[in-house]
Amino acid sequence: MKVNLSATGFWKINNTGKEYTGDLYLNKDKGGIVLYIRIPNNGPMMGYLELPLEIPFITGSTINGAKISLVNCSRISTKSRIGTEEVFGYKAQFMFNGVNFNKEEEIKFSKMNISIPGIIQWGDVSNYVRPDLDKRGDSLIDLKIVEPIEIFSNEVYSISYYLTFSDPFYLMKEELTLKQTPHLIIEAQSMQKLEWFMKIADQMKRLIEIAVGIPLSYDSMIVESPDIYYEFEDYEKHIRPLEVIHAYKHALKGENNDKRLIKHDYLFSLSELKQANFSQWQEVSAIMEPIIELYIDSLYNQNLSVSRHFMNMVQALETYHSRRVAYSLHDYKERLEKLLEVRPEALRKQDRKFLLNGCRNFVVLRSRLADLLLAYYRFIFHTGEFKFIEFPQLIAKTRNYYTHYNQKLEDKALKGEDLLTAFHILRNILEFYLLKELGFKENFIHERTRERIKPIITSNDIRNADKRKHEKKYK
Numbered sequence: 001m002k003v004n005l006s007a008t009g010f011w012k013i014n015n016t017g018k019e020y021t022g023d024l025y026l027n028k029d030k031g032g033i034v035l036y037i038r039i040p041n042n043g044p045m046m047g048y049l050e051l052p053l054e055i056p057f058i059t060g061s062t063i064n065g066a067k068i069s070l071v072n073c074s075r076i077s078t079k080s081r082i083g084t085e086e087v088f089g090y091k092a093q094f095m096f097n098g099v100n101f102n103k104e105e106e107i108k109f110s111k112m113n114i115s116i117p118g119i120i121q122w123g124d125v126s127n128y129v130r131p132d133l134d135k136r137g138d139s140l141i142d143l144k145i146v147e148p149i150e151i152f153s154n155e156v157y158s159i160s161y162y163l164t165f166s167d168p169f170y171l172m173k174e175e176l177t178l179k180q181t182p183h184l185i186i187e188a189q190s191m192q193k194l195e196w197f198m199k200i201a202d203q204m205k206r207l208i209e210i211a212v213g214i215p216l217s218y219d220s221m222i223v224e225s226p227d228i229y230y231e232f233e234d235y236e237k238h239i240r241p242l243e244v245i246h247a248y249k250h251a252l253k254g255e256n257n258d259k260r261l262i263k264h265d266y267l268f269s270l271s272e273l274k275q276a277n278f279s280q281w282q283e284v285s286a287i288m289e290p291i292i293e294l295y296i297d298s299l300y301n302q303n304l305s306v307s308r309h310f311m312n313m314v315q316a317l318e319t320y321h322s323r324r325v326a327y328s329l330h331d332y333k334e335r336l337e338k339l340l341e342v343r344p345e346a347l348r349k350q351d352r353k354f355l356l357n358g359c360r361n362f363v364v365l366r367s368r369l370a371d372l373l374l375a376y377y378r379f380i381f382h383t384g385e386f387k388f389i390e391f392p393q394l395i396a397k398t399r400n401y402y403t404h405y406n407q408k409l410e411d412k413a414l415k416g417e418d419l420l421t422a423f424h425i426l427r428n429i430l431e432f433y434l435l436k437e438l439g440f441k442e443n444f445i446h447e448r449t450r451e452r453i454k455p456i457i458t459s460n461d462i463r464n465a466d467k468r469k470h471e472k473k474y475k
Contacts, residue, residue: 031249277439
């Protein structure tokens with residue numbers, strides 16, 4: 001990442017002790033914040049630990065008097081120029097213009113507003129609306145300001161979805177631009193550190209990534225504190241919002257995609273999210289993180305091969321079952337006995353074989369997939385032309401073939417269109433359990449899971465119809 005020189009000034013570590021000269025380099029678009037502290041030195045080389053490796057905050061003022069604070073600084077380089085100077089490089093997670101903090105305890109806030117590009121269709125609200133042409137035939141667009149939509153709140157904090165909008169002040173131009181920007185607003189009941197706000201924001205961003213199926217990034221960030229304000233002549237205090245330059249920006253493809261999406265393109269929308277249980281998601285989000293990584297990466301990384309997509313989805317399901325259903329063989333057997341209690345006596349033997357066949361010292365992949373496929377005997381997944389009872393074993397053999405390249409399994413492994421179809425079925429199974437972990441009601445989960453697989457069913461039907469047509473033609 002390229003950074004450009006932004007300012008030269010004088011800096012203090014944790015706002016105490018000696019003042020150092022240093023150069024600040026920035027790349028605001030990609031979140032690059034780098035400070036090089038320069039210490040004149042005509043003697044022997046200074047020690048590597050002359051300055052701390054980790055610094056909570058650095059305060060500074062530029063040569064023209066502007067105040068700057070850098071927060072969460074980590075050493076990235078150390079260079080000794082013998083006989084001239086020592087240079088210590090630090091990258092920072094956050095940067096504030098126009099303020100110097102006196103102590104680390106002061107770097108706390110009551111509110112954060114952070115924008116997430118690319119989710120406006122997921123939110124399904126707009127400040128710009130079509131007017132009622134029957135009543136107002138002289139206007140093509142109106143402004144109807146959307147109030148913040150609360151997503152979650154408790155006695156500790158609240159989180160809302162909000163759209164800011166542009167309002168062109170100067171109209172004597174040939175081209176006017178209207179822009180809406182989706183934001184998350186996090187308000188804490190007590191003062192909190194930046195890391196606390198970012199944890200809440202990350203949990204929410206991850207949840208939206210699951211919904212829209214693409215990785216997302218942060219853009220602008222603004223924080224507020226009742227201790228930072230403007231004071232006018234009448235001694236009235238007005239909170240001064242602080243813009244934060246931050247390192248949580250990532251260049252992502254497709255975040256400005258304006259393609260109009262339809263209902264099944266999202267696993268759930270903002271309005272549907274109200275039916276979920278955000279508290280439940282908070283409890284399991286850390287455990288689910290590697291599963292979500294595989295889900296997002298496998299679905300929307302276009303550079304991956306079909307076999308890699310397939311492998312990621314299989315790994316995600318195997319990891320999910322191990323982390324959230326049954327880790328050990330002992331746990332798995334106990335679970336199965338309780339599960340089979342709901343089954344008729346005549347079917348228990350074959351079900352036990354379906355779920356346990358091959359498990360000796362540990363739970364094999366085939367059994368984990370079989371357990372997930374049964375879905376507590378409360379839902380039937382679509383497996384297309386693959387036989388339901390054979391599907392787990394077929395997936396396990398295919399995974400083993402691509403993992404170990406066992407030529408003995410080559411004829412039994414899925415390839416081409418069959419491999420792609422299997423991937424979509426596995427994705428559908430994983431999404432079922434993602435909705436469950438998010439706390440959606442059973443009816444919603446079942447309906448949405450069926451809805452999400454319909455395009456794949458239709459595609460397969462068209463392909464099979466075309467195949468039959470050509471077979472009949474050439475007989």
